[in-house]
Amino acid sequence: MCLAVPGKLIELIDNDELMPVGKVDFGGVARDVILAYVPDAKIGDYVNVHAGFAISIIDAEEAEQILQCFQQLEDIAE
Amino acid sequence: MKYVQEYRNPKFVKDLAKRIREITTRNWSIMEVCGGQTHSILKFGIDQLIPERIRLIHGPGCPVCVTPASIIDKALAIGRLDNVILCTFGDMVRVPGINDNLLQAKASGSDIRVIYSPIDCLQIARENPDKKVVFFAIGFETTAPANAMAVFQSEKLKLSNFSILPAQVLIPPAIEKLLSDENCRIDGILAPGHVCTIIGLKDYKRISRRFNIPIVITGFEPVDILDGFYHVVSQLEDNQACVENRYSRSVRDEGNPEALRIIDEVFDVADREWRGIGMIPKSGLKLNERYAHYDAEQRFDVDSAVDEADSECISGLVLQGVMKPTECSSFGRECTPEHPLGATMVSSEGACAAYYLYKRNSK
Ligand code: SF4
Numbered sequence: 321m322c323l324a325v326p327g328k329l330i331e332l333i334d335n336d337e338l339m340p341v342g343k344v345d346f347g348g349v350a351r352d353v354i355l356a357y358v359p360d361a362k363i364g365d366y367v368n369v370h371a372g373f374a375i376s377i378i379d380a381e382e383a384e385q386i387l388q389c390f391q392q393l394e395d396i397a398e
Numbered sequence: 399m400k401y402v403q404e405y406r407n408p409k410f411v412k413d414l415a416k417r418i419r420e421i422t423t424r425n426w427s428i429m430e431v432c433g434g435q436t437h438s439i440l441k442f443g444i445d446q447l448i449p450e451r452i453r454l455i456h457g458p459g460c461p462v463c464v465t466p467a468s469i470i471d472k473a474l475a476i477g478r479l480d481n482v483i484l485c486t487f488g489d490m491v492r493v494p495g496i497n498d499n500l501l502q503a504k505a506s507g508s509d510i511r512v513i514y515s516p517i518d519c520l521q522i523a524r525e526n527p528d529k530k531v532v533f534f535a536i537g538f539e540t541t542a543p544a545n546a547m548a549v550f551q552s553e554k555l556k557l558s559n560f561s562i563l564p565a566q567v568l569i570p571p572a573i574e575k576l577l578s579d580e581n582c583r584i585d586g587i588l589a590p591g592h593v594c595t596i597i598g599l600k601d602y603k604r605i606s607r608r609f610n611i612p613i614v615i616t617g618f619e620p621v622d623i624l625d626g627f628y629h630v631v632s633q634l635e636d637n638q639a640c641v642e643n644r645y646s647r648s649v650r651d652e653g654n655p656e657a658l659r660i661i662d663e664v665f666d667v668a669d670r671e672w673r674g675i676g677m678i679p680k681s682g683l684k685l686n687e688r689y690a691h692y693d694a695e696q697r698f699d700v701d702s703a704v705d706e707a708d709s710e711c712i713s714g715l716v717l718q719g720v721m722k723p724t725e726c727s728s729f730g731r732e733c734t735p736e737h738p739l740g741a742t743m744v745s746s747e748g749a750c751a752a753y754y755l756y757k758r759n760s761k
Contacts, residue, residue: 354515
């Protein structure tokens with residue numbers, strides 16, 4: 321129930337101050353998403369979406385850093 | 399899809415499982431709080447990958463499971479009234495109240511609609527000015543900002559035919575309740591990444607200090623969850639107890655300030671009854687004074703039956719890790735997802751239902 325699905329913000333549709341809306345692409349399926357809780361989101365950002373609302377911008381650097389840690393361990397192991 | 403596939407990398411999964419095995423020297427009980435994580439653990443067979451010495455405890459983190467049957471009955475009673483459209487999340491429609499569920503009510507003619515976002519209810523309210531639209535507002539902190547925004551927007555749009563039946567619950571007080579129980583055997587916690595995305599780390603730091611327990615915030619993919627276990631076990635083996643944020647791609651220390659602001663605008667903290675657990679002080683949200691007129695319980699005068707304890711069900715013990723779903727004598731016999739006897743069988747995110755679904759004789 322607390323699932324949030326990552327998708328890419330591809331378009332800003334409505335600039336309403338309280339309820340800005342953008343189009344988010346979920347691997348080929350696009351949906352309107354309310355951006356009220358991610359005021360800094362820019363086109364091209366990945367956002368986590370829950371119940372029609374983006375609840376966070378996915379921090380690409382943080383995501384990569386953790387993955388790189390695993391990759392390095394793999395490399396050492398090999 | 400990006401940020402999903404990478405965190406399902408089978409090589410990382412194998413490597414993490416191996417590293418957990420290497421560092422585990424004692425018996426530990428670790429609870430994942432969130433039902434979404436319980437579901438992932440069973441679905442991806444993570445329970446089979448981690449060492450025997452680690453006992454899994456499946457926490458209360460499924461809002462659908464913990465909504466009392468009496469509130470579902472109230473929703474059913476409101477849904478049966480003339481000129482009412484009752485809106486709910488899809489997860490909720492099959493959950494049994496005391497006698498019936500929402501799907502049965504719909505089959506017998508009530509206008510019950512499954513919505514994707516609480517905001518959809520506002521559209522329904524505008525399109526049906528002669529009907530009263532009621533939203534059954536369940537959820538944890540992850541969903542509270544969406545529910546709050548529906549009320550806030552309705553006020554701005556002056557929609558007089560919209561109200562909510564609030565049944566929202568909060569995670570940290572529930573964790574504290576479980577940890578305070580004398581039967582509690584929880585040594586470490588995987589904290590729910592999306593709840594933390596909203597509320598941040600503050601409450602978890604307090605809990606970690608108070609109970610001297612390691613808490614690691616994780617995501618929902620197999621690599622996230624195994625990474626979470628790895629860090630909890632590392633702390634336990636090193637005799638450490640702190641909060642680690644391993645879902646930093648979504649969780650910031652302070653949470654999401656915009657979301658917290660709107661929750662605060664609309665709701666107050668209140669005591670709440672949890673199905674299978676009982677009353678937990680300050681563990682829910684109710685509409686505050688300014689928005690109290692949106693409370694469907696005040697608008698519609700419906701009786702509700704008193705909750706009876708789920709009889710033969712041991713879900714309370716399952717939630718505390720004292721027993722496994724498969725140790726319950728009703729599991730898969732009298733109690734199935736179609737005929738659940740207790741909270742943890744009612745939605746696919748409940749521990750009993752997840753065990754049933756993936757049919758594992760798990761540890
Ligand atoms: S299997 Fe059913 S009766 Fe047994 S603990 Fe789980 S929910 Fe309760």
